[in-house]
Amino acid sequence: MDFLRPASWEEALAAKAEHPTAVPIAGGTDVMVEINFDHRRPEYLLDLNRVELLGEWEVGEEDVRLGASVPYTRIMEHLRAELPGLALASHTVASPQIRNRGGVGGNLGTASPAGDAHPALLAAGAEVEVESVRGTRFIPIDAFFTGVKRNALQPDELIKTIHVKKADGPQQYSKVGTRNAMVIAVCAFGIALHPETRTVRTGIGSAAPTPVRAREAEEFLNAALEEGGFWDSGRIITPSIAKQFADLASAACNPIDDVRGTARYRRHAVGIMARRTLGWTWEQYRGGARTLEGAA
Amino acid sequence: MRVNFTVNGRPQQADDVWEGESLLYVLRERLGLPGSKNACEQGECGSCTVRLDGVPVCSCLVAAGQVEGREVVTVEGLAEYARQRAEGGSCASGACGTTLDEAKGWSARGAGPQTGEGAPSPRAALSPVQQAFIDAGAVQCGFCTPGLLVAADEMLERNPSPTDEDIREALSGNLCRCTGYEKILDAVRLAAARQERQGEAV
Ligand SMILES: Cc1cc2nc3c(=O)[nH]c(=O)nc-3n(C[C@H](O)[C@H](O)[C@H](O)COP(=O)(O)OP(=O)(O)OC[C@H]3O[C@@H](n4cnc5c(N)ncnc54)[C@H](O)[C@@H]3O)c2cc1C
Ligand code: FES
Ligand code: FES
Numbered sequence: 001m002d003f004l005r006p007a008s009w010e011e012a013l014a015a016k017a018e019h020p021t022a023v024p025i026a027g028g029t030d031v032m033v034e035i036n037f038d039h040r041r042p043e044y045l046l047d048l049n050r051v052e053l054l055g056e057w058e059v060g061e062e063d064v065r066l067g068a069s070v071p072y073t074r075i076m077e078h079l080r081a082e083l084p085g086l087a088l089a090s091h092t093v094a095s096p097q098i099r100n101r102g103g104v105g106g107n108l109g110t111a112s113p114a115g116d117a118h119p120a121l122l123a124a125g126a127e128v129e130v131e132s133v134r135g136t137r138f139i140p141i142d143a144f145f146t147g148v149k150r151n152a153l154q155p156d157e158l159i160k161t162i163h164v165k166k167a168d169g170p171q172q173y174s175k176v177g178t179r180n181a182m183v184i185a186v187c188a189f190g191i192a193l194h195p196e197t198r199t200v201r202t203g204i205g206s207a208a209p210t211p212v213r214a215r216e217a218e219e220f221l222n223a224a225l226e227e228g229g230f231w232d233s234g235r236i237i238t239p240s241i242a243k244q245f246a247d248l249a250s251a252a253c254n255p256i257d258d259v260r261g262t263a264r265y266r267r268h269a270v271g272i273m274a275r276r277t278l279g280w281t282w283e284q285y286r287g288g289a290r291t292l293e294g295a296a
Numbered sequence: 297m298r299v300n301f302t303v304n305g306r307p308q309q310a311d312d313v314w315e316g317e318s319l320l321y322v323l324r325e326r327l328g329l330p331g332s333k334n335a336c337e338q339g340e341c342g343s344c345t346v347r348l349d350g351v352p353v354c355s356c357l358v359a360a361g362q363v364e365g366r367e368v369v370t371v372e373g374l375a376e377y378a379r380q381r382a383e384g385g386s387c388a389s390g391a392c393g394t395t396l397d398e399a400k401g402w403s404a405r406g407a408g409p410q411t412g413e414g415a416p417s418p419r420a421a422l423s424p425v426q427q428a429f430i431d432a433g434a435v436q437c438g439f440c441t442p443g444l445l446v447a448a449d450e451m452l453e454r455n456p457s458p459t460d461e462d463i464r465e466a467l468s469g470n471l472c473r474c475t476g477y478e479k480i481l482d483a484v485r486l487a488a489a490r491q492e493r494q495g496e497a498v
Binding site: 001002003005025027028029031032033035036037041042045047049094095096097098100101180181182 | 315316362
């Protein structure tokens with residue numbers, strides 16, 4: 001095994017181009033588990049810790065440009081107002097020690113259906129900026145997950161920045177697990193209200209081969225809210241609309257039975273989370289709460 | 297490969313390090329510092345917790361090569377680290393920190409009732425958190441203790457007056473199979489209260 005330690009982004013891209021099989025290592029919280037248990041013996045480890053720009057973020061007009069290696073702890077501390085859904089999701093990841101190292105770039109690299117950043121990114125709206133010596137691509141988050149633990153990266157590409165839309169309304173993230181800390185999601189649900197475009201977006205985790213949006217549920221809800229004039233009146237969403245939204249979210253799942261839960265349970269739980277998180281975010285919207293911070 | 301980094305305030309060098317090796321392995325097997333425990337090697341238990349450039353991390357999940365040029369504090373250096381912090385000292389002389397030999401020979405010499413080993417060494421024998429763990433009876437088999445001490449000490453540095461919720465959150469990455477956690481929470485509350493009293497006295 002060789003340990004490559006590029007000191008800059010350009011060096012990292014050059015190393016990845018020269019050794020496309022090199023495994024990037026950022027926080028190491030996925031990679032090191034695989035190496036410790038001998039599930040993976042890469043020829044090259046490509047350490048990204050010295051590449052400073054990956055650890056930085058910038059809050060722009062429209063979006064937050066989040067460096068791939070910014071640890072979850074930073075997101076929770078500094079981006080709660082701009083990215084409430086992602087901050088809430090970050091807080092549910094593992095433990096402080098893991099959150100001090102792991103970040104969204106690694107989560108996207110692993111592309112597990114259970115990755116907690118994914119539903120929040122799907123709901124908020126995001127683009128993944130990836131780069132190689134050949135050039136730069138912006139991959140919409142909806143097109144990023146291509147299969148179980150597969151993503152749209154080419155072998156010579158690295159994730160540079162995740163461009164996440166700044167919240168223009170309340171967001172929530174909900175996760176089912178057996179305890180508060182240190183659980184991989186049985187299933188999870190993220191929701192973001194976008195009052196500016198009068199749309200609602202969602203993300204489902206751990207209930208399909210990839211993280212997915214509940215598109216039919218979104219379309220139904222967007223139409224129902226529009227027709228009923230809910231965005232203007234700020235009326236309470238009727239139970240029948242909430243139920244239909246929940247049922248459609250359930251139907252968007254394509255889960256499996258595994259050690260963490262059965263497919264049937266996952267479908268059921270996603271419906272419940274969809275209804276609850278819609279209720280919470282809509283309450284926040286009605287309250288006109290100027291702070292968009294989510295409640296943990 | 298060779299890795300140069302700072303451990304407990306002193307420069308160290310590890311040789312013949314395998315590229316896929318963890319920081320935990322380097323500390324235990326190459327530098328002879330077994331304070332950080334190896335239990336799960338998958339980030340679940342926190343018994344390998346050390347500070348990397350001040351930040352608590354699972355050393356089993358840090359690749360050795362990633363610590364080149366960086367600073368690590370292990371439980372063996374915790375007492376000295378806490379002493380320096382209390383004195384507000386930086387280490388310009390290079391005479392502080394904990395040498396490998398001191399670290400290897402480290403044992404708990406508290407002022408508590410269970411330890412009758414005579415006078416503490418001139419260097420800090422126990423950090424306040426360590427003393428509180430002894431006094432509160434928060435140690436049974438002791439396997440989880442080093443990781444808990446490092447995590448608890450860091451929290452008290454950041455947040456001198458933690459709520460119970462803060463303590464639970466800060467220690468949520470550390471598993472203990474013996475104590476049921478109550479005495480551990482007691483110990484951290486005790487350390488916080490003593491720290492506060494000391495702050496008032498100054
Ligand atoms: C005990 C434990 C509990 C966990 N709990 C959770 C949890 O609750 N929720 C959750 O979502 N995850 C969890 N994880 C998984 C892990 O912490 C996350 O997936 C984390 O986001 C990974 O980030 P990292 O920086 O540590 O990634 P790394 O391990 O460094 O890398 C992960 C993958 O991404 C690739 N990669 C990293 N950076 C880049 C880049 N810039 N460009 C291209 N590829 C890249 C790597 O090659 C690798 O394939 C847990 C892990 C552990 C050990
Ligand atoms: S040994 Fe590192 S967390 Fe368990
Ligand atoms: S005292 Fe035995 S594991 Fe905690």
